[in-house]
Amino acid sequence: xxxxxxxxxxxxxxxxxxxxxxxxxxxxxxxxxxxxxxxxxxxxxxxxxxxxxxxxxxxxxxxxxxxxxxxxxxxxxxxxxxxxxxxxxxxxxxxxxxxxxxxxxxxxxxxxxxxxxxxxxxxxxxxxxxxxxxxxxxxxxxxxxxxxxxxxxxxxxxxxxxxxxxxxxxxxxxxxxxxxxxxxxxxxxxxxxxxxxxxxxxxxxxxxxxxxxxxxxxxxxxxxxxxxxxxxxxxxxxxxxxxxxxxxxxxxxxxxxxxxxxxxxxxxxxxxxxxxxxxxxxxxxxxxxxxxxxxxxxxxxxxxxxxxxxxxxxxxxxxxxxxxxxxxxxxxxxxxxxxxxxxxxxxxxxxxxxxxxxxxxxxxxxxxxxxxxxxxxxxxxxxxxxxxxxxxxxxxxxxxxxxxxxxxxxxxxxxxxxxxxxxxxxxxxxxxxxxxxxxxxxxxxxxxxxxxxxxxxxxxxxxxxxxxxxxxxxxxxxxxxxxxxxxxx
Amino acid sequence: xxxxxxxxxxxxxxxxxxxxxxxxxxxxxxxxxxxxxxxxxxxxxxxxxxxxxxxxxxxxxxxxxxxxxxxxxxxxxxxxxxxxxxxxxxxxxxxxxxxxxxxxxxxxxxxxxxxxxxxxxxxxxxxxxxxxxxxxxxxxxxxxxxxxxxxxxxxxxxxxxxxxxxxxxxxxxxxxxxxxxxxxxxxxxxxxxxxxxxxxxxxxxxxxxxxxxxxxxxxxxxxxxxxxxxxxxxxxxxxxxxxxxxxxxxxxxxxxxxxxxxxxxxxxxxxxxxxxxxxxxxxxxxxxxxxxxxxxxxxxxxxxxxxxxxxxxxxxxxxxxxxxxxxxxxxxxxxxxxxxxxxxxxxxxxxxxxxxxxxxxxxxxxxxxxxxxxxxxxxxxxxxxxxxxxxxxxxxxxxxxxxxxxxxxxxxxxxxxxxxxxxxxxxxxxxxxxxxxxxxxxxxxxxxxxxxxxxxxxxxxxxxxxxxxxxxxxxxxxxxxxxxxxxxx
Numbered sequence: 001x002x003x004x005x006x007x008x009x010x011x012x013x014x015x016x017x018x019x020x021x022x023x024x025x026x027x028x029x030x031x032x033x034x035x036x037x038x039x040x041x042x043x044x045x046x047x048x049x050x051x052x053x054x055x056x057x058x059x060x061x062x063x064x065x066x067x068x069x070x071x072x073x074x075x076x077x078x079x080x081x082x083x084x085x086x087x088x089x090x091x092x093x094x095x096x097x098x099x100x101x102x103x104x105x106x107x108x109x110x111x112x113x114x115x116x117x118x119x120x121x122x123x124x125x126x127x128x129x130x131x132x133x134x135x136x137x138x139x140x141x142x143x144x145x146x147x148x149x150x151x152x153x154x155x156x157x158x159x160x161x162x163x164x165x166x167x168x169x170x171x172x173x174x175x176x177x178x179x180x181x182x183x184x185x186x187x188x189x190x191x192x193x194x195x196x197x198x199x200x201x202x203x204x205x206x207x208x209x210x211x212x213x214x215x216x217x218x219x220x221x222x223x224x225x226x227x228x229x230x231x232x233x234x235x236x237x238x239x240x241x242x243x244x245x246x247x248x249x250x251x252x253x254x255x256x257x258x259x260x261x262x263x264x265x266x267x268x269x270x271x272x273x274x275x276x277x278x279x280x281x282x283x284x285x286x287x288x289x290x291x292x293x294x295x296x297x298x299x300x301x302x303x304x305x306x307x308x309x310x311x312x313x314x315x316x317x318x319x320x321x322x323x324x325x326x327x328x329x330x331x332x333x334x335x336x337x338x339x340x341x342x343x344x345x346x347x348x349x350x351x352x353x354x355x356x357x358x359x360x361x362x363x364x365x366x367x368x369x370x371x372x373x374x375x376x377x378x379x380x381x382x383x384x385x386x387x388x389x390x391x392x393x394x395x396x397x398x399x400x401x402x403x404x405x406x407x408x409x410x411x412x413x414x415x416x417x418x419x420x421x422x423x424x425x426x427x428x429x430x431x432x433x434x435x436x437x438x439x440x441x442x443x444x445x446x447x448x449x450x451x452x453x454x455x456x457x458x459x460x461x462x463x464x465x466x467x468x469x470x471x472x473x474x475x476x477x478x479x480x481x482x483x484x485x486x487x488x489x
Numbered sequence: 490x491x492x493x494x495x496x497x498x499x500x501x502x503x504x505x506x507x508x509x510x511x512x513x514x515x516x517x518x519x520x521x522x523x524x525x526x527x528x529x530x531x532x533x534x535x536x537x538x539x540x541x542x543x544x545x546x547x548x549x550x551x552x553x554x555x556x557x558x559x560x561x562x563x564x565x566x567x568x569x570x571x572x573x574x575x576x577x578x579x580x581x582x583x584x585x586x587x588x589x590x591x592x593x594x595x596x597x598x599x600x601x602x603x604x605x606x607x608x609x610x611x612x613x614x615x616x617x618x619x620x621x622x623x624x625x626x627x628x629x630x631x632x633x634x635x636x637x638x639x640x641x642x643x644x645x646x647x648x649x650x651x652x653x654x655x656x657x658x659x660x661x662x663x664x665x666x667x668x669x670x671x672x673x674x675x676x677x678x679x680x681x682x683x684x685x686x687x688x689x690x691x692x693x694x695x696x697x698x699x700x701x702x703x704x705x706x707x708x709x710x711x712x713x714x715x716x717x718x719x720x721x722x723x724x725x726x727x728x729x730x731x732x733x734x735x736x737x738x739x740x741x742x743x744x745x746x747x748x749x750x751x752x753x754x755x756x757x758x759x760x761x762x763x764x765x766x767x768x769x770x771x772x773x774x775x776x777x778x779x780x781x782x783x784x785x786x787x788x789x790x791x792x793x794x795x796x797x798x799x800x801x802x803x804x805x806x807x808x809x810x811x812x813x814x815x816x817x818x819x820x821x822x823x824x825x826x827x828x829x830x831x832x833x834x835x836x837x838x839x840x841x842x843x844x845x846x847x848x849x850x851x852x853x854x855x856x857x858x859x860x861x862x863x864x865x866x867x868x869x870x871x872x873x874x875x876x877x878x879x880x881x882x883x884x885x886x887x888x889x890x891x892x893x894x895x896x897x898x899x900x901x902x903x904x905x906x907x908x909x910x911x912x913x914x915x916x917x918x919x920x921x922x923x924x925x926x927x928x929x930x931x932x933x934x935x936x937x938x939x940x941x942x943x944x945x946x947x948x949x950x951x952x953x954x955x956x957x958x959x960x961x962x963x964x965x966x967x968x969x970x971x972x973x974x975x976x977x978x
Contacts (some may be wrong), residue, residue: 024606044741050832050834072613107550120834121834126731127730141676171619177764206838227735229735231833231835238796239796239798241616241948241951241952242950243951243954245818245822245848246718246814246920246922246950247848247919248813248920249813249819249920250812250813250818250848251801251802252796252802252921253760253798257756258820260749260821261758262805264750265748269746269747269874272747273741304741307729307737308729308730309742310876311742312738312740312741313741314740319561322739323739324736324739327739328739329734329738330738331734331743331745331835331836332743332746332749332827333734333834333835333836333837334745334834335823335824335827335829335839336830336831337828338823339823339825339844340823340824340825341825342825344577344844344884344885345539345609345823346718346720346820346846347820348820349823350797355833355834357835359738383954385758387798387799387800396833413725430735431736431737431738432735432835460734461731461733461835461836462731462732462836486849
């Protein structure tokens with residue numbers, strides 16, 4: 001009797017120690033190599049949305065994703081968005097959007113997950129150590145284009161769901177999925193689709209979660225804001241065709257000289273944007289906000305080290321973070337039409353296009369900004385007295401997004417982080433632009449959270465993009481914990 | 490008797506009307522289609538000296554040229570110049586230089602002809618209307634890369650010689666040839682070779698003639714000066730690798746912002762070079778020189794029209810020509826390492842290299858100029874207080890060349906032009922840099938003339954390079970007439 005009692009007691013404790021969620025965590029730990037293999041298959045698909053010659057691979061990636069959801073028992077609708085016209089006039093199909101659904105229990109909360117499976121261009125010649133399209137593990141990191149942005153996080157969601165199912169545990173929530181293949185190219189057609197589906201697909205959605213960003217440091221984070229983006233082209237033309245700099249140098253108002261002066265008028269050496277009126281639109285910083293920044297753990301020396309610089313534009317942790325997230329910034333990306341190859345070419349380029357962009361914060365407005373930029377550059381150009389042709393165009397514009405950190409979905413996020421990592425979530429914003437956050441919140445009026453699982457040093461959009469094995473696996477656990485927490489709200 | 494007398498008289502006049510040189514001219518007129526076919530074969534060889542992947546075609550072109558001289562009965566030595574190291578460390582062979590000789594009569598004058606058979610890169614995607622490597626005749630123009638610079642002129646020399654031979658006329662002079670395949674890439678190794686051959690190959694040379702430039706207008710010209718060239722790279726590095734402009738914008742001293750400011754400090758909107766000290770080195774303009782410019786026929790409106798602009802940097806004919814030939818100019822060619830493709834890329838480039846060059850005039854010195862540029866840019870950079878790494882390098886440097894227009898070789902040139910075209914030669918300079926003119930004159934101490942046959946609108950180094958059929962054929966006649974005139978000096 002006593003033996004049986006002791007055995008029952010032990011069994012009781014063992015059951016307690018191994019809660020259903022702990023079993024999910026254990027299952028995830030046990031299957032990490034499978035998850036990496038799965039990611040490897042996805043990375044091999046070169047789904048570069050900005051590269052028209054790879055459009056079929058984006059479409060293939062969307063189809064692969066749809067089948068993965070089908071295997072989990074979910075239903076999938078591949079929603080066509082029509083065609084895209086290339087600058088040369090050619091029409092190519094836009095990749096369809098995956099609208100998926102898994103579970104329809106009216107007693108459960110419904111969570112909609114957003115992600116994307118297209119990637120930025122990558123070539124080994126750009127300076128990758130390994131083939132960007134062959135996922136390669138080295139020192140605990142998984143290198144490959146899209147590993148962190150955003151194929152890894154999308155797969156982590158699907159693996160979290162699969163873990164519940166494999167253990168025959170009931171999914172704690174109903175799920176909806178919205179996964180796209182044009183995020184890196186302005187999410188063409190998505191806004192319109194979201195508006196169309198607001199009364200149908202989104203009607204029973206309670207919460208929306210986005211995993212398409214990174215932590216600030218090695219500490220898990222919740223993201224409550226992103227900057228917007230306005231993308232400008234400044235084209236100057238001085239001749240019908242390129243000229244020989246020996247034959248024409250000294251006689252022609254060169255387009256490059258004008259363009260360089262225009263670009264040089266945009267921002268000064270301290271990073272201050274020189275376009276009049278822009279800074280007046282930035283929402284004033286409150287004391288409450290500043291306190292949020294003071295609480296953040298952020299090692300400036302490590303940040304400088306990862307960049308490879310000795311000095312930043314600002315001196316304090318708060319100032320650096322504020323200028324990454326809370327204030328606008330301007331970057332000059334390059335020039336199209338000028339000589340860009342190795343070696344020398346003594347050419348006077350006939351038509352050159354400078355590319356720059358401005359990151360927007362509340363309360364900046366893309367249309368107003370575009371007017372400010374155009375007025376200013378036209379004035380700078382006029383003062384030069386150049387006979388050349390100037391054309392300034394706004395390529396795309398999106399507003400910033402900020403939400404209330406006191407939203408209860410954020411409480412669920414904080415609890416999930418505490419459960420998986422044993423630490424308090426860092427409350428951060430994102431310097432990059434993820435316009436879909438704003439659009440989803442604006443259109444559906446639902447609570448939106450950004451729940452990142454990627455590292456701060458994942459080099460997204462750059463050479464040698466990676467996701468650490470640890471973040472991939474713990475991120476999968478975090479998603480499982482989040483689904484569990486959100487079901488209890 | 491009377492009939493016979495009349496017949497003899499007629500024959501006498503006919504013989505007079507058809508001098509030996511007139512017969513050469515007639516022969517050239519009768520064979521123009523053959524000459525075009527020959528040029529077509531040469532244009533098909535993509536002898537881009539700046540493109541390492543085409544090096545075998547440059548060598549093939551040199552060999553083809555050597556065989557053409559052999560067929561004229563000339564002897565040819567293909568002089569090896571060793572190897573070239575590419576930026577990636579790989580070694581590739583330099584194309585040999587053709588040293589040729591035709592005729593050794595001690596009673597004749599010896600003329601040495603210089604030319605080159607390599608070309609600037611060309612791709613149909615750059616905006617060519619026809620394939621740059623398929624010579625295509627349209628509206629009296631022969632379009633193709635190298636048609637004008639410099640395969641057409643080199644072939645014109647060889648056809649002029651062939652015409653004398655076909656008519657069984659004795660060549661009026663002994664000939665030497667120096668033809669190279671690296672002119673568009675800094676004539677690597679040529680200076681050293683010229684010095685080595687000064688006491689052998691050049692010992693019995695009386696005159697040197699170069700045909701590697703163009704007329705100023707539709708009027709035939711003799712060129713008595715060229716500008717020099719200093720080619721600069723300005724490299725700025727801000728990070729170990731490219732950064733995402735959303736994640737890092739506002740925190741990093743961007744390399745592009747620094748580089749744009751550096752490039753913007755070089756030249757103002759009126760084309761005035763801002764580097765201190767440069768203009769002080771320019772030889773003062775004499776009244777005698779200015780008179781030379783006043784005499785030149787040059788239509789500013791037509792010049793603007795060919796460029797495709799409404800306004801030049803200077804207002805008068807004299808000022809425009811002086812700034813093309815007689816004063817230095819600075820052109821910014823482009824940036825390596827920044828985004829240069831179509832579309833958008835929100836990148837902060839980690840390492841960018843600005844490419845610019847300065848055209849030198851007497852008495853500017855490349856080494857002194859390089860010091861002035863480096864000192865100035867370092868100061869501009871220092872004033873910005875940027876932590877980034879700056880590296881300024883002079884890639885290549887050559888001085889200007891000017892010779893005395895009263896040289897008797899120029900008299901021969903003027904008479905030849907009068908004979909073929911019935912007009913006075915325009916005395917011009919060249920804004921481009923043909924360093925071999927200076928090197929040949931400096932090394933051999935012989936009289937050097939530049940005898941161009943190409944049009945002012947031939948678009949050399951640009952898209953749709955062409956040589957007109959008229960200039961190709963009349964140029965061949967001019968070369969025959971020049972050989973005839975020079976033999977009489």
